Amino acid sequence: MKEKTVVLCPGLGVGHLTPMVQLAKLFVQHGVAVTVALVEPPVKSLDISAAVARAAASNPSVTFHVLPPPPPPPPPASAADSSISSDIIAKMFQFLAAMNAPLRDFLSSRMPSVDALVLDMFCADALDVAAELELPAYTFFASGAGDLAVFLNMPGTRASMKTSFKELGDALLSFPGAPPLKASDLPPDCSNDSEGCKAMLRMFERMPEANGILVNTFESLETSAVRALREGLCLPDRATPPVYCIGPLVSGGGAEKEHECLRWLEGQPDHSVVFLAFGSIGTFPKKQLEEIAIGLEKSGHRFLWVVRSPRSEDHKLGEPLLEPDLDALLPDGFLERTRERGLVLKSWAPQVDVLHHRATGAFVTHCGWNSTLEGIAAGQPLLCWPLYAEQRLNKVFIVEEMKFGVEMRGYDEELVTAEEVEMKVRWVMESEEGKKLRQRVAAAKHAGSEALKEGGSSHAAFVQFLKDL
Structure with missing residues (x-):
């Protein structure tokens, strides 16, 4: 029997590359050959370059292929005729649509x-390439079933x-x-009727x-959302394609055993450290960093905190941030006063290992879905601090539906x-309610682990997907 071969296209951003690499590993485990067709962002990003290098080094059985850049758009006849949007989300979709040509050639x-093309959700325009080549195409939705249920319903509702939605x-x-949610909990980029919002819808x-x-x-983890998707409730006027719940696809960690923070954690008591990290692009202004520092100091608890430099108004997404000057950003004497029970890291930590x-x-956590799943897979209660994208929506599901966290x-x-x-x-860290929350997450950790084992729901879903393929 011929070995199946799939091509994965992860779109842009570390948050979309990371779970796609975990998906590639899952294909390999099931005897499927995998090529990850990488799209280089228009703005070079050190974070993405480092993530690709780490992924390629740790997954020699996966082929990584960098697609050539798209052909440049024709120059506009006048400023009024320019087809390049100033809306950053619209520009992203225009760029990804332009990548159809290099993807088709590849x-x-x-x-x-x-045998099949698996596309990141942002690469929906590449469905046209698959149709042209008569190639089965699947969407990989890197967030949760709850988000998917809401998003599929949004165009018809709007x-x-x-x-x-924003005006509501x-x-x-x-x-x-x-669960019932506020209109303001929807991602800003798909609720304000901007050019980017229309592209998202x-x-x-x-x-x-x-x-x-x-x-x-x-x-x-998401029984209500999965049921609604499977019963076709999220697309009342058209058929819902098969939905395969195949997670939690999270990194196993272990790549940074000698990192200073892991050595520091070795000297701390069990379950005593609060870990604060806000994703690959989450940043705060100096005033907010100061408030966090004061609160951590007054709490009396041990902490491990990843701090990034504040983003300036003219900073372009994807450009590297300057290394943070902790003495300038944090209150005077904070690092010295808390050095016996706290560690502040600059810019990055081996999150899964921590x-x-x-x-x-x-x-x-900022409630990005990768971080949310990593927290659940580690059995950690979540203090929810959403920043951007679909994170407010994730917060609603974490707090109201799963009951694995509380809102900051x-x-x-x-x-x-x-x-x-x-x-x-x-x-x-101290209350009886906090203890109960920790117990609920511990049960979900076990359930997620069981789902991936042979006979578990996610394993069975992936086997069914391969049969359908």
């Missing part, structure tokens, strides 16, 4: 040996409304598979054109106070 050179403010919305409309949708979740360390006892109040007013930081750290 796939054509390998046909007929390629078409029936007289106003934008804190009005409650009801979507199949989701078009993407949500196109996703069901795929032969199926692979979701980085497991059934028992979360799985016996000394770590809670996770202050004030994020939506752009300042979480020192008092709030102190109170929530004490709550999760």
Whole structure:
């Protein structure tokens, strides 16, 4: 029997590359040959380059191929005729659509040996390439089933409304598979009727054109959303393609055993350290960093905190940030006063290894889905501090549906106070309610592990996907 071959296209950004690499490893485990077709961002990013280098070095059985850049767009006849949008989200979609030509050339050179194309959700326009080559195409949705349920429903809901989601403010919305949520919890980029928002809604409309949708979740984590998707409630006017819950696809860690923070954690008691990290691009202004520092100091608890330099107004997404000057950013004397029970890292930490360390006892997170799954897979209670993209929506599911975390109040007013930081750290580390939350996450950790084993729901879903393929 001929070995199957798939090509994965992860789109842009570390947050989309990381789970796609885990998916590639899953294909390899099931005897499928994999090539990851990488799209280089228009703005060179050291974070992405480093992530690609790490992925390639640690996965020799996966082929990584960098697609050539797209042909330049024709020059506009006048400024008014320019087809290049100033909206950053619209520009991203224009760039990814332009990558169709290099992707088509790459796939054509390998046909007929390629059996399927698996696309990141942002690469929905590449469904046209698959159709042209008569190649089965699947969407890999790197976030949760709850987000997918909401997103598939959004284009039809918006078409029936007289106003934008943004203008609804804190009005409650009801979507199949989701608890009641505020309109302001929807991602800003798909709620404000901007050019980028319209491009996002078009993407949500196109996703069901795929032969199926692979979701980085497991059934028992999001039962309501999975049920709504499978019963077709999220797309009442058209057929929902098969939905395969194949997660949690998270890194196993272990690549940075000698990192200073892991040596530091070795000297701390079990479950005693609060870990604060906010994703690959999450940053705070100096005032917010000071509030976090004061709150951590007053809490009296041990902490491990990843600090990035504040992003200036003219900073372009993808450009490297300057290394943070901790003495300038944090309150005078803070590092010295807390050095016996705290460690502040500049810019990056081996997050998976930290979360799985016996000394770590809670996770202050931006609620990106990769980080959320990594926290759950490590059994860590979550203190939710969403920053951008779909993270407010994830917060709703984590707090209201899963009950694995609590909200850090004030994020939506752009300042979480020192008092709030102190109170929530004490709550999760000291209270009976915090203990119960930890027990619930520990049960989910076990369930996620079981789902991936032979006979588990995610293993069975992936085997079914390969049969359908």
